[in-house]
Amino acid sequence: MRALTEIREHETASIGYFTDPAVGAKLLSMGILPGYPIVILRKTLQGDTFYIKVGDNRFAIRKKEAACIVLK
Template sequence: MRALTEIREEEPAIISYFTDPRVGAKLLSMGILPGYPIKILRKTARGKTFYIKVGDNRFAIRKKEAACIVLK
């Protein structure tokens, strides 16, 4: 079980579940769902914010929230 913060950039993965229900609820409402392919495209210079791709959609997410996304 790895969190999104533990994979390298461009490494493909599949979302399994969310650890924080509040963050999870927000992710769900934006169409980021368990079972969807996800990858980190890039990070900011200090690594605090991630540019991610879920399915065909792109999002920016803080590291703190990314840590709540558990991968298969």
């Protein structure tokens, strides 16, 4: 079991579950669901914000929140 913070850029994975319920609830409401393919497209210079793609949609997410996404 790896968190989203542990995979390399451009490596596609599948969302498993969310460890933090508040973050999970927000992710769900934005259509980021378990089972969806997820990929980190790039990171900012300081590496604290990720540019991710889930299905066809793009999101900016902080490292802290990304750590709550556990991959299958």
